Structures are given as structure tokens and as C-alpha cells.
Amino acid sequence: xxxxxxxxxxxxxxxxxxxxxxxxxxxxxxxxxxxxxxxxxxxxxxxxxxxxxxxxxxxxxxxxxxxxxxxxxxxxxxxxxxxxxxxxxxxxxxxxxxxxxxxxxxxxxxxxxxxxxxxxxxxxxxxxxxxxxxxxxxxxxxxxxxxxxxxxxxxxxxxxxxxxxxxxxxxxxxxxxxxxxxxxxxxxxxxxxxxxxxxxxxxxxxxxxxxxxxxxxxxxxxxxxxxxxxxxxxxxxxxxxxxxxxxxxxxxxxxxxxxxxxxxxxxxxxxxxxxxxxxxxxxxxxxxxxxxxxxxxxxxxxxxxxxxxxxxxxxxxxxxxxxxxxxxxxxxxxxxxxxxxxxxxxxxxxxxxxxxxxxxxxxxxxxxxxxxxxxxxxxxxxxxxxxxxxxxxxxxxxxxxxxxxxxxxxxxxxxxxxxxxxxxxxxxxxxxxxxxxxxxxxxxxxxxxxxxxxxxxxxxxxxxxxxxxxxxxxxxxxxxxxxxxxxxxxxxxxxxxxxxxxxxxxxxxxxxxxxxxxxxxxxxxxxxxxxxxxxx
Amino acid sequence: xxxxxxxxxxxxxxxxxxxxxxxxxxxxxxxxxxxxxxxxxxxxxxxxxxxxxxxxxxxxxxxxxxxxxxxxxxxxxxxxxxxxxxxxxxxxxxxxxxxxxxxxxxxxxxxxxxxxxxxxxxxxxxxxxxxxxxxxxxxxxxxxxxxxxxxxxxxxxxxxxxxxxxxxxxxxxxxxxxxxxxxxxxxxxxxxxxxxxxxxxxxxxxxxxxxxxxxxxxxxxxxxxxxxxxxxxxxxxxxxxxxxxxxxxxxxxxxxxxxxxxxxxxxxxxxxxxxxxxxxxxxxxxxxxxxxxx
Numbered sequence: 128x129x130x131x132x133x134x135x136x137x138x139x140x141x142x143x144x145x146x147x148x149x150x151x152x153x154x155x156x157x158x159x160x161x162x163x164x165x166x167x168x169x170x171x172x173x174x175x176x177x178x179x180x181x182x183x184x185x186x187x188x189x190x191x192x193x194x195x196x197x198x199x200x201x202x203x204x205x206x207x208x209x210x211x212x213x214x215x216x217x218x219x220x221x222x223x224x225x226x227x228x229x230x231x232x233x234x235x236x237x238x239x240x241x242x243x244x245x246x247x248x249x250x251x252x253x254x255x256x257x258x259x260x261x262x263x264x265x266x267x268x269x270x271x272x273x274x275x276x277x278x279x280x281x282x283x284x285x286x287x288x289x290x291x292x293x294x295x296x297x298x299x300x301x302x303x304x305x306x307x308x309x310x311x312x313x314x315x316x317x318x319x320x321x322x323x324x325x326x327x328x329x330x331x332x333x334x335x336x337x338x339x340x341x342x343x344x345x346x347x348x349x350x351x352x353x354x355x356x357x358x359x360x361x362x363x364x365x366x367x368x369x370x371x372x373x374x375x376x377x378x379x380x381x382x383x384x385x386x387x388x389x390x391x392x393x394x395x396x397x398x399x400x401x402x403x404x405x406x407x408x409x410x411x412x413x414x415x416x417x418x419x420x421x422x423x424x425x426x427x428x429x430x431x432x433x434x435x436x437x438x439x440x441x442x443x444x445x446x447x448x449x450x451x452x453x454x455x456x457x458x459x460x461x462x463x464x465x466x467x468x469x470x471x472x473x474x475x476x477x478x479x480x481x482x483x484x485x486x487x488x489x490x491x492x493x494x495x496x497x498x499x500x501x502x503x504x505x506x507x508x509x510x511x512x513x514x515x516x517x518x519x520x521x522x523x524x525x526x527x528x529x530x531x532x533x534x535x536x537x538x539x540x541x542x543x544x545x546x547x548x549x550x551x552x553x554x555x556x557x558x559x560x561x562x563x564x565x566x567x568x569x570x571x572x573x574x575x576x577x578x579x580x581x582x583x584x585x586x587x588x589x590x591x592x593x594x595x596x597x598x599x600x601x602x603x604x605x606x607x608x609x610x611x612x613x614x615x616x617x618x619x620x621x622x623x624x625x626x627x628x629x630x631x632x633x634x635x636x637x638x639x640x641x642x643x644x645x646x647x648x649x650x651x652x653x654x655x656x657x658x659x660x661x662x663x
Numbered sequence: 664x665x666x667x668x669x670x671x672x673x674x675x676x677x678x679x680x681x682x683x684x685x686x687x688x689x690x691x692x693x694x695x696x697x698x699x700x701x702x703x704x705x706x707x708x709x710x711x712x713x714x715x716x717x718x719x720x721x722x723x724x725x726x727x728x729x730x731x732x733x734x735x736x737x738x739x740x741x742x743x744x745x746x747x748x749x750x751x752x753x754x755x756x757x758x759x760x761x762x763x764x765x766x767x768x769x770x771x772x773x774x775x776x777x778x779x780x781x782x783x784x785x786x787x788x789x790x791x792x793x794x795x796x797x798x799x800x801x802x803x804x805x806x807x808x809x810x811x812x813x814x815x816x817x818x819x820x821x822x823x824x825x826x827x828x829x830x831x832x833x834x835x836x837x838x839x840x841x842x843x844x845x846x847x848x849x850x851x852x853x854x855x856x857x858x859x860x861x862x863x864x865x866x867x868x869x870x871x872x873x874x875x876x877x878x879x880x881x882x883x884x885x886x887x888x889x890x891x892x893x894x895x896x897x898x899x900x901x902x903x904x905x906x907x908x909x910x911x912x913x914x915x916x917x918x919x920x921x922x923x924x925x926x927x928x929x930x931x932x933x934x935x936x937x938x939x940x941x942x943x944x945x946x947x948x949x950x951x952x953x954x955x956x957x
Contacts, residue, residue: 515757540770643859662738
């Protein structure tokens, strides 16, 4: 069975950020020819934006549609660029989102989605493509569990709909036929009537065949095989054979990531949180024993609580350092149970306190360690050990903080060789990363400590009165208050980021106000507007 | 009368002993500036008579305490001075926990001030309650040398919890808070009120220097100009010890933060006058010649 998730990069983003639904979203990538559009939402497609066109062209098309100039402060790396348009006499506001295309995240999310299908098929694989959009489910011999093939298809549709995805599932005898029908069927269930693209051929071959007037699979099947081989090699033969089943095709199935797994079925469902925690502590103890026996410690723990009449609840615990002790893991599991992360109806991620309520009856508990590393025991000194150097204590602190606040809220900073101030640093979660913490060379930056502000915020548009030949500010209108400038030093010109789009061109000034405050202002050289970006 | 004074001294010592009983023994951290350390009482035999470090009196802030830097608004210099103290606290290898509730902490600047980012944890929270909980957890951890951050509105009870947590672990709490918090009940060991001091003359000096073509300046005057230009970029911050537990508050000092090195020292009183004189001299060489003849 093939499940086709059309516009997968867009779908993934929409599920993660529901505010993007039905909006104009354009994803772009950087290649040797510059920034190109790599994925678009249906709304953007209606505006004649196409995949492969330069990003600047897409921007100009959408700008024409909006009939409004670019918003102020471009190049500050906003997540989106809202514009307004006029429809009739009534002004209407619609946003246009330009985002870099994260293919790794696409693949990772698709793998996660494939793993979620474990209850539907024993083996799930990804489309062997750089940018996969299809999942292949091996459903041989399982249809009767769902009341037949129709029931299986309905169940699969429900499975993806519940997660917010729009999917087209097709059951066929071969991988090739299922793929072609899922992507190109459009109501047509006869494979030979599909376009040539349904054969998974290279775009150049499809284009050549189209120029020759061959547009349907049936037309390709009628062509003499010897002629096809001499012109296109073995590619067309192989794909035709794979679609018909004459040639076997092997897929790389997504391996189950679980390294250590245990579960417990309850005789009767229970809503008692203490009982559930007790069962969980026993399961944690079992896994800890298994891991200690293999000298390993868990970094990522995943607990699932199943209820007969509700969707399962999942508790993830990520650790800064591997642990194989109940006393280290269980407090974090308890904390997570009390602090479940929910998504509110507006779609914005928010943390809502939810005590583990008694309405959720649990009848099955599973616990797995999805990432483990070698556990290194260190002999502690009895005397004269500096407590500040106790990394174990530090890791417990990081684990606790991450469990309650979220992994993305407890971060480490890494300097990046970037001239643009807001991009000169990268904040990375400290937990759940076995190798990333030590990856890459550290950037060392030298200079005066007073060159950069300790507080850096999003550029705030301000009014500045400047004088002199060097445009140095003399008065600043900040939050409605007029402040005199007692001293200023600059300009420090920063021109960079041309490869990210419109280049950033700014003149930075360190400004001392009359009340003794030091601010970091810059003048955008393109718009000649002033912004306040930091405080020293 | 003498008996009453002795009684008061005795009671003060007893209170001091009770209040500091839970703290790590004899560990003090410099504020990174001798002038600020000098405002604090010397930790010698007068205060801690039975401790082992009585023979090594030190100045600075004791580990296991919390301190507040108050500033009327952002950019007044409180962040810099408190971060310098945090840097000193981390010299023994402990980690630095940065509480960044509003997401504006800029690590590259902290790195320029000598903060080791590889040993720094940045904690961001969505609510004040989460921030307070995170501060408390970090202060309890013995592997953390200092907890530093912007803490605006927080209750007295939380501050008491912070103090007890810091005493337990020997961690140092250094918080930047609004100046409006001065005078309110607190469990902090000290409160430092910071205010930036503007140097109007620096701008006049800079404009005057630019007004004169570089080609017409002599080699010596160029060197002098460069030195004074650097001096003109130094930052002045006035610091007042607004509160000190068990000690006298009210002392004030104006500090000069060196632009090149970041070193902090007491500001020269004649700094501004020097700048004006030099700018006049460069703008009008006749003034300089007259001054030299005089």
C-alpha cells in the first residue's frame, strides 16, 4: 500500500504551525543559482507561483498580488512577512510566509509518521527519493484484522486525518503500481491509463517521451522494447517490470528505533495516578536492569499510556547525560505526567498545566528507551572534591529543568561566524543530544567587551534626529520619550546576508543618552530608517 | 552605657552567627572591582571569630548568598557589573545559569566579557512562576557557581527560598532588578543601585577631533588623540550600595569601564575636564601652545 502525502513539506509545517493553514507559504532552498522555490502551498500555487522559480520572482508575483510595498525592516529575519491587500473597497489582510526549506526536518517527521503506522502494518518504508512524500505499508495478510481491504483503507485514512494530514492511500499488488496510482490516479484506477510520470522515471526521460508524443503508460507499453533500450537504457524496462510485478523491488523499511522496551497489561483499567506511577517505576526498573547489564544508559525515554476508549498519551523524557537508575528517571517521568504539553485551539504552542486527571483510564503501559549510549561510571572521591566540578549534579539539574520547562527552554549557546548580530549565536537544547554537543569548532571572538550589548532584542523602529556629515544621532525618540544623545560612537557598518535574500546593510552606533543609558542603534542603509536593537 | 554597647555588639555577633551558619565556610567572591569590594565589610575576626579563615580577612561577597543590582532602566550598567561578578564566581569551574525570561540575553556579548559559554546554561521560561522555580532549582545545585539573570517582579517568599537554596549549595545569586525594588523587603545580602553617568564632553571631543583634517595633525597629537578617543569610549557608572545586611549602606562610587579591556576602576574626577581641554586644544592649536608655554 502506498500513502501519498501531497505537498508534504507544507503539510508538515501546517500541522506544526496551524496558523499557516490556507495561507500562502513558499519554501525556498539555496543552490548554486541562488534561492529557488522548492515547495509551495495550494494558495500560493493559485497565484501562479511555481516550484523551481527564483525566490525573487515568487516574491514579486506575491507582491503584485498584494499591491503593497515590502514591509519595513526586511532582512531582520522575521518568520513571516505580512502584507495587506485591497479587495473591492474593503481592506483585507493576508500573510505571505517565506521560509527556508528544512529537508532534514521533513524526512525526520516522515519517519516519525511511518513509525506511528506500526499499529497498521508490520513494516513501513519511505519512498526512495531525496524528498520523499510517500509511505509504503506492507499490509500483506493484515487486511482481515480491519474487516477487509476497505476497512483497512478507512482505518488508514482515519489514522492520518487524526494527525492533521491529508493523505491518499492506494492498495495495489506492487510498489510501483501503488505509487503511480496514489500520485497520478485522479479517479482513474487503471494503471495503463496514467501519465508516463507514474512510472517513476527521471524527469528528463518523461520530458523526452512527452516531446515524442508519448504521454500515457499504455503508449510506453506498446513501444518496442529494443528501441526503448537503445534510446533510454534499462530505466524504462525496469520501471515497467516493477509496476507489473515481473521484477522484484526491495524497499528499505524504517527500522523500529526502540532499543529497550517493556510493557505491562492491566487486568482492569485504572485511573489512579499513584498506581500508574508505581507500575511505571517497576517498568523503569526493568529497563534499567537491562541497560546496566549491557553497560548502557538511556538518553531518550518514551512512555505510552493506552486507554480503551481514548487516544494514547505519550510522555517523553530527554536526559542531558545517560541514566540507568530509577531514582534519576522516575522524578522526571512524574514531572512530565504533571506537566503535559498541550496545543490550544488557536494552534499556537502553549504550555498549559494539566494535572494528570483521573478521567483517563489506563489499561496498558509501555516504556521504551529510544536512544541509549554507553554508560561510563566514574569513581567519586571521598574527600576534597570541588562540588562545582560535579557534572553529575549539573546533569540532574538540566534534566529537571528540561522536564518541566521543555527541552527548547534549557539551552546552551554556541557562537557562529556570522556578521549579522542576531545570527551570531545559536541556542541548542542541552538534552537528548548524544553527539551534537561536541560537534563543530568553537568560534572565538575577540574584541572590546563594550562592542556588543548584553541585551539584544528584535529591532524596534525608532525616530532619530541626526546631524553632521556622518549622520550621527543627536536625539532619539524612544517609546514616546525624547532623549538627548550625550555621546555616540560609530558607525560600525555591517553588510552581509546577500545569499539569504536582500542583503543586510546597517550602520551601527553605540549611543549614550542623557540619562546615562547606553543603547545600540542602527540605521538601515536601504530604507534610511533607524532601529534600536540592544542595551549595554 | 558601655555595658549596653557591649550587649548590642554581642547580640549583633550572635545574629550574624545565626544568619551565616548555613553558608560555606570562608568562601568569598570578588565583585571584579576593588572599589566595589572596598564598600563591603572586611571579613575578618570581628565578624567570624571562630572560623578557620579568621586570619585571612577577605573582601567580596560570600558564596551562598543572593545579591541584587538595581537599575532604573535597561542599559544602565547593572547587567555588566553583575555579570562581571558572575564571571568571578565561575572561576572555580562551576557552571553559570542564566535566567533569561524575556529572551534577550546575548551570549556573544557575554563571551566578550569572559563568560565561558561551554559552561553556561541559558534558561528561558514562559511565566514568572517557572522562572522562579528554575532559579530555585539552579541555586540548589552545587555544580552551579552563580545564577545570573533579569528578575523583575518576584515575591518576598521566593527571595527567602532563593536565599535558603543558595545557602544549602554555596551558589551565588546575582539578579538584575528594577530600581523600584529598592527599599522593599528582601532577603538579599546586598542591593547595588546603578546609574549610567553621561559624558557630554566625549561627544564634543569627538566632533572637534573629526573637524580637524588628519593630515594636519602631528604624530604626537595623533597618538594623544587615539589614546583620548579610547578614553572617551569608556563607560561611567555610578554605583550606590543601597542595602547591606548587617552593614552600613549608602556608600557610592563612580566606576569607569575600560572600552578596550573591560577592566573596572574608579573613575577619574577630572576625566571630563581633560577631554574638553584636549578637544579645545585640537580644534585650536593656539590654545595648546599657550597651555604648553604656561
